[in-house]
Structure formats: C-alpha cells, structure tokens
Amino acid sequence: MGKTPCCDKHGVRRGAWTPEEDEALVEYIKKHGHGSWRTLPKQAGLLRCGKSCRLRWINYLRPDIKRGMFTIEEEGAIIQLHGMLGNRWAAIASHLPGRTDNEIKNFWNTQLKKRLPRSSFAPDHANLKSESPSTRHMVQWESARVEAEARLSLESSLHNSFSASKSYQDHFLQLWHSEVGQSFRVIKSKEEEEQQQAVVTQNLASQASLLSSSKLESSSEVVSLKLKNTESSSFANMTHEQQKSSSKANKPEDGGAAESVSGYYEFLDTSDSSINHLLDVPDGEVLFLGQNDNFLNNTLDGRCE
DNA sequence: AATCATCCCAACCGCAAGCAC
DNA sequence: AGTGCTTGCGGTTGGGATGAT
Structure with a gap:
C-alpha cells in the first residue's frame, strides 16, 4: 500500500x-x-x-495531567478495569481523570504486573488470529459490552450504587439489550454451537501437544483459571507470606519470561485476599472496592499524608 | 570510587480505524 | 468503492536514575 x-x-x-x-x-x-x-x-x-x-x-x-504517585483507589480501579478490559490502556485511562494511557501502561508493567501471580496471565493469541470475521465482530461487540459494564461497575464501585447496571443508562448497554443486541446474541449462540465441535478437537490436539512438550503445568494453570470464578484460587487461599514466596518461586530465573507476557490478561480472581496482595494492603483491611462504604475514605486517610 | 545491573518512564514505532475526497 | 491522510492505540526501546557489589 x-x-x-x-x-x-x-x-x-x-x-x-x-x-x-x-x-x-x-x-x-x-x-x-x-x-x-x-x-x-x-x-x-x-x-x-x-x-x-x-x-x-x-x-x-496537557494542563489537566495529574502527576505523581497513583493512589490506592486508582490502583484498585486499574486492576479492576484491566481484569475486565485487558491491555486496553486508553479505555482504562478514560476512567481515570488526569492519567494517561502511557502512564497507566508503564505503571502496570513496572509495578502491578510484578505483584500478580504468573498463573493469572492467560494470553491466547493463536486463537484470536484464527478467528473468522464474524467471530472478530463478536469480539468487538463483547469488548464494547465489557467496557460499558466496566464503566458501570466502576461507577457503582465509587458511588456504591448498584442500581445503574439495571437501568441500562449506558448507550451501549441499551443497544446490547435491545432487539439488535438480542438478534446478535442469537447469531452468536448458533455460531458458538458450530465452533464448539471444532474447539474440542483443537483443544485435544493442543493438549496432546502440550503434554508431549512437557508443558502440562501451564495447561493445568489455564484450566484452574477457568474455575476461579466459582472457587477462590489456591493463591488467594494462601497466607500473605505464602503468596509472597509463591510469587518468588514463580518468578523465572532470568526474569524475562513474565515480562514477555503481553496481551490479554484475565483477572478472574477478584477475591479480597488477592486484592490485598496486589495492593500490598494487610489482610482483612479491604473489602472489595465498592462493597464497603468506608473503604475509599479509609484508605485515602491512611495513605495521603 | 568504580563498575555493573536493574528499574523506570518518556518517547518512538508500526498498525489500524476513521475520515475526506 | 478506492485511495491517501490523520489520528489514536498498544508494544517496545533508549537512556537516565538508582541500587548493589
């Protein structure tokens, strides 16, 4: 071109x-x-x-740039949004007034990523590459929906108002729950059925490949990730000290492998202890953002000098 | 004090979407 | 519809700052 x-x-x-x-x-x-x-x-x-x-x-x-350290509630918001949006830094930045995508990206890569258990990363670029155009379109829909829900989730976290998600104030969610969205979801479920068979075959082949290349560990990590929504991860069940040593043990010798992991990251474990771990807050002090009226105020009082 | 390693962040690069013609 | 331009985005890099030996 x-x-x-x-x-x-x-x-x-x-x-x-x-x-x-x-x-x-x-x-x-x-x-x-x-x-x-x-x-x-x-x-x-x-x-x-x-x-x-x-x-x-x-x-x-820009005059409205906010400089200096990220506050703990900003950290929490970034973690929460990144869990929902992945590496969409501009989208994340749009929820944090005065912060730039570049700043958030740097903060994530240099600070937050280090605190995450390595098993939380589940990039799957190979599958994304092979998606059909309609699947990519679906991904765009899903992505936009997730972003809209993230926006609402964050708003409700900050204002402790959970009614917003019901009223579909967001334009996209209105669309998503409209006839257009409904018809789209019908197409989606049909296509999913068709794809399931192919995916099962593909998974069997890839698992066999993983086994043969001694990568069973990563495979089981992915499986365990899928379970995290309904059951706290073993990492979250560890004590603070155990988590620390586990993180150390997971750290690659050269320090390079974890750094090289980029792209989509599924933050499925939103349990309190994991958030505590990520934010370096002692156990028991944090109910998850938005679930505790006093959380932001308390942490602000405690952190701002 | 000198050297080396690591961290951090501003800046760059390439790609893709959106737009105008 | 096709083409080229502009803008925005995410990944990567270069180099200064800091810490370790």
Whole structure:
C-alpha cells in the first residue's frame, strides 16, 4: 500500500524535549489549539514531527495531567478495569481523570504486573488470529459490552450504587439489550454451537501437544483459571507470606519470561485476599472496592499524608 | 570510587480505524 | 468503492536514575 511516513525524518529533532520546545508547544496550543498535528510543528516553529508533538502534549504538557504517585483507589480501579478490559490502556485511562494511557501502561508493567501471580496471565493469541470475521465482530461487540459494564461497575464501585447496571443508562448497554443486541446474541449462540465441535478437537490436539512438550503445568494453570470464578484460587487461599514466596518461586530465573507476557490478561480472581496482595494492603483491611462504604475514605486517610 | 545491573518512564514505532475526497 | 491522510492505540526501546557489589 505504501504508507507514507508520519513526517519527514530529515531535520526533525528526536529524543527528549527541551523546556524551550515545551514552552513553544504549550504557547502555540494555548493560542491556536492543536488543529492538525501534522502542520502544527511548522506553525509553532518546532523541529519535531507532529506525532511527537501530539504525544508530548497528551502525555506530559496537557494542563489537566495529574502527576505523581497513583493512589490506592486508582490502583484498585486499574486492576479492576484491566481484569475486565485487558491491555486496553486508553479505555482504562478514560476512567481515570488526569492519567494517561502511557502512564497507566508503564505503571502496570513496572509495578502491578510484578505483584500478580504468573498463573493469572492467560494470553491466547493463536486463537484470536484464527478467528473468522464474524467471530472478530463478536469480539468487538463483547469488548464494547465489557467496557460499558466496566464503566458501570466502576461507577457503582465509587458511588456504591448498584442500581445503574439495571437501568441500562449506558448507550451501549441499551443497544446490547435491545432487539439488535438480542438478534446478535442469537447469531452468536448458533455460531458458538458450530465452533464448539471444532474447539474440542483443537483443544485435544493442543493438549496432546502440550503434554508431549512437557508443558502440562501451564495447561493445568489455564484450566484452574477457568474455575476461579466459582472457587477462590489456591493463591488467594494462601497466607500473605505464602503468596509472597509463591510469587518468588514463580518468578523465572532470568526474569524475562513474565515480562514477555503481553496481551490479554484475565483477572478472574477478584477475591479480597488477592486484592490485598496486589495492593500490598494487610489482610482483612479491604473489602472489595465498592462493597464497603468506608473503604475509599479509609484508605485515602491512611495513605495521603 | 568504580563498575555493573536493574528499574523506570518518556518517547518512538508500526498498525489500524476513521475520515475526506 | 478506492485511495491517501490523520489520528489514536498498544508494544517496545533508549537512556537516565538508582541500587548493589
């Protein structure tokens, strides 16, 4: 197709921004708005590509950026949203005013991911790749629905109001529960039936493959994940100390394998002790977000100096 | 004090969706 | 409908800061 480069790389500065450049960009946007990012650098007298300007503005210079450490309730929200949305950082960021997708992504990769038991990661890229167009479409529907529900869930957590999910205030949920959504779900269930047979065959083949390549452990981890919704995980049932040592034991020798796991992560274990573990809060102090009126206030009091 | 390892985060890259023509 | 441009997104990287030896 011949994608054109986002900018002419000759004579374009790269790397860290100087205070002068920041000032020029802020001044220009204050006066004129950003308009077309492509033409902005020239008009603002910057030797940068438009993409770089956009990124700098969005991630750093915007006046409504909230800087500094994440609060414990922000951490909780990120964990909760990531469990529902996966690595959709922009969607997660939209629920956290003043936080950027980049910041959340970095925070997740450098802080939160380390605290998670490795078995919580269940990427399945191979299956996603082989999806039919209609399945991909379904995934988009599901994804949007999950996002809408995440939004409602978060709102209800923060306001302790569980009535919102019933009234379908969200536009997408209205659509989802409308005739259109209903007809879509009929198509979906038909297709699921057709696919089930293929999936069973595929699973048998892949399990055989896993067995033969001595990866039975990961296979059983995936199976155990599927059970987590109805039963607390063994990890969650451990004491705090056991969890710590378990995390250590799970840590790969080179520290690289866990880092390389990217993509969708199913946070199925939302038990209190797991949240405690993730947030480094002593056992017994946290009822899950939204289930305890005083949780946010208490943690705020305890954390903000 | 010097060197090496690790962590953290700003910035970059490539891709895809949306839009205008 | 096809094409090219712009924007937004998620993954990755480079390099400064910090800690360990």
